[in-house]
Amino acid sequence: MTFDAPAVALHIGGDALDAGSGGTHDHVNPISGKVQATIPLAGAAEIERAVAVADGAREGWRRTTPEARRDILIRLADLMAANRDEFARMAALDGGTPLVAGERMTDTAIGWVRYYAGWCDKLSGELISTFDTRGEFAYTAPEPVGIVGIIITWNGPVISLAMKVAPALAAGNCVIVKPAEITPFAPELFMRLAREAGVPDGVLSIMPGTAAAGEALVRHSKVGLITFTGGPITARKIMAACAEAIKPSVMELGGKSASLMFPDCDIDAACQRAIFWTIGVLSGQGCALPTRLLVHADIYDEVLEKLTAIASQFKVGDPFDPGVMVGPLINAAAVERVMGMFDRVRESGSGRFVLGGQRCGGTLANGNFIEPTIIADADPDSEIAQVEIFGPALVVMKFHDEDEAVAIANNSEYGLAAYIQSNELKRVHRLAERLNAGGIYVNGAVQINPHTPFGGIGISGFGKEGGRAGIDEFLRYKTVAIA
Numbered sequence: 001m002t003f004d005a006p007a008v009a010l011h012i013g014g015d016a017l018d019a020g021s022g023g024t025h026d027h028v029n030p031i032s033g034k035v036q037a038t039i040p041l042a043g044a045a046e047i048e049r050a051v052a053v054a055d056g057a058r059e060g061w062r063r064t065t066p067e068a069r070r071d072i073l074i075r076l077a078d079l080m081a082a083n084r085d086e087f088a089r090m091a092a093l094d095g096g097t098p099l100v101a102g103e104r105m106t107d108t109a110i111g112w113v114r115y116y117a118g119w120c121d122k123l124s125g126e127l128i129s130t131f132d133t134r135g136e137f138a139y140t141a142p143e144p145v146g147i148v149g150i151i152i153t154w155n156g157p158v159i160s161l162a163m164k165v166a167p168a169l170a171a172g173n174c175v176i177v178k179p180a181e182i183t184p185f186a187p188e189l190f191m192r193l194a195r196e197a198g199v200p201d202g203v204l205s206i207m208p209g210t211a212a213a214g215e216a217l218v219r220h221s222k223v224g225l226i227t228f229t230g231g232p233i234t235a236r237k238i239m240a241a242c243a244e245a246i247k248p249s250v251m252e253l254g255g256k257s258a259s260l261m262f263p264d265c266d267i268d269a270a271c272q273r274a275i276f277w278t279i280g281v282l283s284g285q286g287c288a289l290p291t292r293l294l295v296h297a298d299i300y301d302e303v304l305e306k307l308t309a310i311a312s313q314f315k316v317g318d319p320f321d322p323g324v325m326v327g328p329l330i331n332a333a334a335v336e337r338v339m340g341m342f343d344r345v346r347e348s349g350s351g352r353f354v355l356g357g358q359r360c361g362g363t364l365a366n367g368n369f370i371e372p373t374i375i376a377d378a379d380p381d382s383e384i385a386q387v388e389i390f391g392p393a394l395v396v397m398k399f400h401d402e403d404e405a406v407a408i409a410n411n412s413e414y415g416l417a418a419y420i421q422s423n424e425l426k427r428v429h430r431l432a433e434r435l436n437a438g439g440i441y442v443n444g445a446v447q448i449n450p451h452t453p454f455g456g457i458g459i460s461g462f463g464k465e466g467g468r469a470g471i472d473e474f475l476r477y478k479t480v481a482i483a
Contacts, residue, residue, distance in 0.1 A: 005037035005093050008184045008208070010046055011191045013053035014201035021045040022210035025181040030096035030328040030368045031318055039184050042209030044216035047176070050205040051222050054147045054174035057202030062144055062172045064200075066121035069170060073117035076197035080110045083193060087158055087186060092319040094183035095154060096328035096368070097282060099319060108448065109162035112466075115450035116166040119471050123171070128479075138481040144172035145224040145474055149217040151238070153230040154180035154330055155285045159448070160229050161190050163465045165204065168227075171474040174203050178217055181208040182330060218242065225249065225474065229287075232459045250463030250473050252287070252455060254388050255416030258409035259290035260399075260431065263299045265421040265443065271306040273421075273444050279311055279372045279392040280325045285334075288417040288439075288447045288454075292378075292385060293396045294405050300398045304376055307394065308355050311372040316360055316392075326392050328368035335359065335368045338391035341384055342373070350382035351375040351395065380408045388414075402431065410436045416456035417447055 005027065009016035022041030029036040042050075061069075080087065087109075088102030097105070125140035148168045152160035157179050168175045179187040191206040207213075218226050218241045227250040228238055235251050242249045261270050278289050295303045319327040329335050339359065345351045356373030359365070373393040378385045385395055399405040409418060418437035420428055432440045438456040441447055448454050453464040464470050 006090075006185060006188060008037065008039050008188045010040055010042050010207035010209075012046060012050045012205045012207065013057075014195075017046070017207075020207070020209070022213055025208070027182065027184065028331065029093075030330060033332070033366050033368070036093070037184075039181050039208055041181060042178070042207040042213045044212050046207060046209065047213050047216040047220065050176045050207070051147060051220050053202040054176060054205065055222055057200060058144075058146055058174045061174055061200060061203045064172070066123070069172070070117050070120035072198045073113055073120065073166060073170060076194055076199070077110050077113040077117060079193040079197055080106065080113065080190075083189065084110075086189060089320075090185040090189050091156075091158065092327070094157065094185050095285075095330045096319045097156075098324045098327045099322055100325070101280075101282060101327075102319075105156055105159050109158045112159070112162035112450040113166045116170040116471060119167070119468075120170045123471070123475070125477065129481075136481050136483045138479065140477045140479050142171075142475040142477055145476060146173060147223050148173045148175050148474060149220070149223040149226045150175060150177040151214055151217070151226070151228045151230065152177065152179050154183040155282055155287075157183045158186045158190060161187060163448070163450075163454075163470075164227050164229075165190075165194075167465075167471040168474045169199070169204065171471055173225075173474055175205070176217060176223070177204070177206040178209050178214055179206065184208045214238075215241065218247075219245065221245065223247075227463070227473070228252070235461065250455075250465070251461030252463070252465060253416070253459060253461035254414060255287045255289070255456060255460050256292060256386065256388055256412050256414040257288055257290045257417040257419065257437065258292040258294055258412070258435075259419035259421060260405045260409060261293060261295045261299070261303065262420075262422040262424070262427065263296050264423050266423070267299060267303065268306065269444070270421040271303060271310055274394060275307060275310045275314065275372075278394040280314055283326050283329055283370070284392040285330065285390045287388075287460075290417070290419045291389060291393070291395060292409070293394055294399050294408055295396060296405075297398050297400050304354060304374075304396065307374055307396070311355055311374060311394075314372050316369055316372065317364060326369075326372060329370060329391060330368070332368055334390065335370060338370055338389060338393070341387070341389060342393075345375060345378075345382070345384050348382065351378040351384055356393070380411055386412065402427070406431065406434045410434075412436075413459045414456065415458035416460035417441060
């Protein structure tokens with residue numbers, strides 16, 4: 001089953017341009033390997049134009065009542081819900097995301113937009129002192145940054161848009177978004193619905209663009225904040241540019257998250273989650289997925305058997321097939337990178353393949369498909385245990401006690417998430433204190449709920465998305481003191 005790819009435009013202010021100074025990008029279908037659309041790309045010129053229109057709209061949007069901003073975001077959430085199936089189809093066209101996953105991702109994104117709609121009319125400062133207490137009347141007032149630059153990566157663009165655009169708009173900022181050119185269709189639909197919801201011209205611009213466009217956005221003197229989702233290599237370049245201008249940034253980067261499984265957990269449920277969250281979600285192409293499974297020695301063999309049985313049932317194939325759980329990787333380069341990692345595991349003996357480890361054959365041979373893969377007995381110091389795979393693979397390691405588990409889990413430069421599978425409450429609290437991660441998720445708790453702050457430490461980045469902390473990233477608190 002296939003659908004025609006929609007036309008993609010460069011949305012600047014109220015205009016939708018079908019061409020830009022950055023040239024074009026041929027969008028390759030990850031299932032067939034054939035070009036399915038030609039995407040216009042913004043360059044530095046379009047960024048300059050978008051900043052100019054945002055600069056003209058920023059004061060009006062800042063002065064728009066919180067209730068009006070709230071109502072616009074609520075309408076946007078309603079429109080997204082009405083177009084839930086269309087977003088799922090766009091995710092399948094964008095990067096081969098199976099329909100069931102695209103629907104869940106859209107539901108998550110809708111929840112984020114609704115949540116931050118609720119914050120619009122609840123932002124407040126603090127009364128710090130009065131004439132009686134300190135001889136002056138002092139208070140703080142939250143103000144928007146002004147113009148926010150958003151750069152998102154290709155995995156799950158609709159969620160990234162909701163996590164960043166919704167709080168930025170709720171805080172009263174104008175926003176310029178550069179989505180990845182390899183996943184342009186969901187952002188196109190998001191922009192169209194934002195206009196329909198009533199977001200004023202100039203307040204939101206969305207346009208895929210070149211690296212020059214990204215650099216122009218980051219370096220522009222009128223862009224007051226950059227928020228980025230992607231990898232550490234690009235993040236370092238962005239941070240260096242921000243440092244020159246002393247410009248704040250939020251970095252949501254990669255992860256190599258560990259999940260610690262103890263004998264007292266619900267083993268069947270934990271095994272189901274382990275496979276779904278690493279192989280069934282985006283074919284493993286997610287930053288916070290628990291891709292390192294640390295299993296207590298007492299249940300290690302039992303768990304391996306269960307994991308293999310579960311993963312063997314996950315259907316790989318066309319993302320438009322409702323029964324498919326595992327779609328293709330984003331492109332041929334990703335397949336080559338993952339297969340190279342697998343080859344090095346075999347060459348070095350740093351792990352044992354108990355399932356998969358090969359490209360899919362047969363009718364899937366021409367697409368970007370890799371078999372669901374489980375690598376057991378992995379060396380904790382090896383590449384496969386230290387570097388993001390971003391493919392449908394789970395790495396399994398054995399531990400004997402809590403100290404060993406923590407040592408293996410913390411043996412990473414990343415620190416986005418960590419997971420605990422245990423029903424012993426005291427153990428959960430002990431481990432939660434000791435694990436180096438921005439978030440600890442126990443017995444199936446979800447990472448990116450809109451009401452909980454999400455973000456990492458180490459090379460997983462800094463700053464938060466979600467909760468009050470997520471909207472505070474887009475605000476400046478001004479102190480007013482009257483003697």
